[in-house]
Amino acid sequence: MDFMNFSYKTAGESHGPELTAICEGLPAGLRLAAADIDSDLARRQLGFGRGGRMKIETDRAVILSGVRHGFTLGTPIAMRIANSDWKNWQKVMDPEAPSGKGSEPLTVPRPGHADLAGAQKFGLGDIRSVLERASARETAARVSVGAVARRLLDEFGIAVVSHVARIGPVKARRTARLSPEDFARVDESPVRCLDGQASAEMKRAISAARRQGESLGGVFEVIAFGLIPGLGSYASGLERLGGRIGGALMSIPAIKGAEIGDGFALAARPGSTVHDELFFGLRKGFYRRTNHAGGLEGGITNGEPLVARAVMKPIPTLTRPLRSADMATGQPSPALRERSDVCAVPAAAVVGEAMVAIELARALLEKFGGDCIGDTKEAVAAYLRRLRSSWPQPQS
Numbered sequence: 001m002d003f004m005n006f007s008y009k010t011a012g013e014s015h016g017p018e019l020t021a022i023c024e025g026l027p028a029g030l031r032l033a034a035a036d037i038d039s040d041l042a043r044r045q046l047g048f049g050r051g052g053r054m055k056i057e058t059d060r061a062v063i064l065s066g067v068r069h070g071f072t073l074g075t076p077i078a079m080r081i082a083n084s085d086w087k088n089w090q091k092v093m094d095p096e097a098p099s100g101k102g103s104e105p106l107t108v109p110r111p112g113h114a115d116l117a118g119a120q121k122f123g124l125g126d127i128r129s130v131l132e133r134a135s136a137r138e139t140a141a142r143v144s145v146g147a148v149a150r151r152l153l154d155e156f157g158i159a160v161v162s163h164v165a166r167i168g169p170v171k172a173r174r175t176a177r178l179s180p181e182d183f184a185r186v187d188e189s190p191v192r193c194l195d196g197q198a199s200a201e202m203k204r205a206i207s208a209a210r211r212q213g214e215s216l217g218g219v220f221e222v223i224a225f226g227l228i229p230g231l232g233s234y235a236s237g238l239e240r241l242g243g244r245i246g247g248a249l250m251s252i253p254a255i256k257g258a259e260i261g262d263g264f265a266l267a268a269r270p271g272s273t274v275h276d277e278l279f280f281g282l283r284k285g286f287y288r289r290t291n292h293a294g295g296l297e298g299g300i301t302n303g304e305p306l307v308a309r310a311v312m313k314p315i316p317t318l319t320r321p322l323r324s325a326d327m328a329t330g331q332p333s334p335a336l337r338e339r340s341d342v343c344a345v346p347a348a349a350v351v352g353e354a355m356v357a358i359e360l361a362r363a364l365l366e367k368f369g370g371d372c373i374g375d376t377k378e379a380v381a382a383y384l385r386r387l388r389s390s391w392p393q394p395q396s
C-alpha cells in the first residue's frame with residue numbers, strides 16, 4: 001500500500017538466537033540511540049504476572065544500520081534483540097541439524113492458541129514450529145520499532161502513554177480526563193494501573209489465578225497527547241486512522257477487541273450525549289470540552305487526545321490444561337503445558353503504545369513528508385500557521 005511510507009518487518013523465533021526488526025521511511029537527522037529503545041524494551045518486560053522467562057531476559061537493542069553518530073540517515077534501520085534463553089534451546093531450535101532426542105515433536109494443541117490452526121495452515125507436524133513465531137516474544141521487536149516511531153513523535157510534542165484499565169474481574173476507577181502528567185509514575189504500579197486500590201486487587205487476582213492454574217486477560221488504554229489535527233483521512237477507507245489504529249492494536253497477539261473513544265458504550269447513548277460540542281476562543285481557536293470521539297472524527301485526528309482501548313484474552317497456556325486431542329493419534333489428551341505468563345496485560349499495554357506510535361508516525365509522515373527532519377518540521381509549522389490564519393476574525 002503506497003500510503004505506508006513508514007514500514008517495518010520483524011523476524012525471529014521466541015527461543016531462536018535473536019529477534020530482528022527493520023524499519024524504513026523515517027527522515028534523516030532524527031536523534032536516535034539504543035538507550036531510547038532499551039527503555040521501552042524494559043517497560044515491556046514489567047508487570048506482575050509474567051512467567052520465568054522474564055527473569056532470563058534483559059532485552060536490549062543493538063542498532064545495526066541506518067544510524068550514524070547518533071542520528072538517523074534516512075535509510076533502513078535494522079535492530080537486533082538477543083534471546084538470552086537461546087543457549088538453553090540450541091538443540092531444539094537448530095536451523096540445520098535434524099530433530100532427534102530432546103526435540104521430540106509436540107502434538108497436543110492448546111485450545112485458543114495458534115497451535116492447531118497454524119499446524120494445519122503450514123503443514124507442520126510439530127507444534128513447536130508454530131508456537132515459536134506465534135509467541136508474543138515477537139512483540140519485543142515491534143516495541144523496538146515503536147520506540148523509533150516515538151522518537152519521531154517526540155520531536156513534534158506528541159506523547160504516547162498507556163495504562164491498564166482492567167485485569168480479570170478488577171476494574172480501575174475511571175478518571176474523566178487524563179493528562180500526560182498522570183502517567184509519570186504508571187510504571188511504578190506492578191500492573192501499570194493508575195488506580196492504587198485497583199492495582200492491589202489486580203495483583204491479588206493474578207496470584208489467585210496462578211494458584212488455580214488459570215490465566216487472566218484484561219483491558220488496556222493507550223492515549224496519544226499533543227496531536228495535530230488532520231492526520232489520517234476519509235479520502236479512502238484504508239486511510240481512516242480509526243481502522244489503522246484498531247487494526248494495529250488487533251495485530252498484537254491475544255487481542256480480541258479494540259475501540260476508540262467511548263467505543264462500544266456509544267451504542268447505548270443518544271447522539272446528543274455522544275458528540276463533542278464545538279467552541280471557539282480567540283486564543284485557542286476551535287476546541288471541544290469533551291472527548292467522547294477519542295480524538296478521531298471522520299478517520300482524522302481532531303487535535304484532542306487519541307484514546308484507544310483493547311481487550312486481551314487470557315493466555316491459552318494453562319497449568320491446569322483444557323481438553324484437547326492429539327494431532328498424531330486423534331486421542332483425547334490434556335493440552336500442551338509450557339512455561340508461560342499468568343497475565344501479560346501490563347506488557348501488552350506497552351506493545352499497544354508501540355503500535356499506536358507506529359501508526360501515528362506513519363500518518364504524520366504521510367501528511368508532512370520529509371527526507372530530512374528539518375523539512376518535516378517546516379511543513380508542520382507551515383500547516384499550523386495556515387490553520388491559525390484561517391480562524392474567524394473577531395467582529396468589531
Ligand code: EPS
Binds near residue numbers: 014135338339341
Ligand atoms: C509466550 C510464552 C512465554 C512468555 C513469552 C510469550 O515465553 P516462554 O515460552 O519462553 O516461557 O514469557 O513472552 C516473552 C518471551 C516475551 O518476551 O514477552 C507465548 O507463548 O506467547
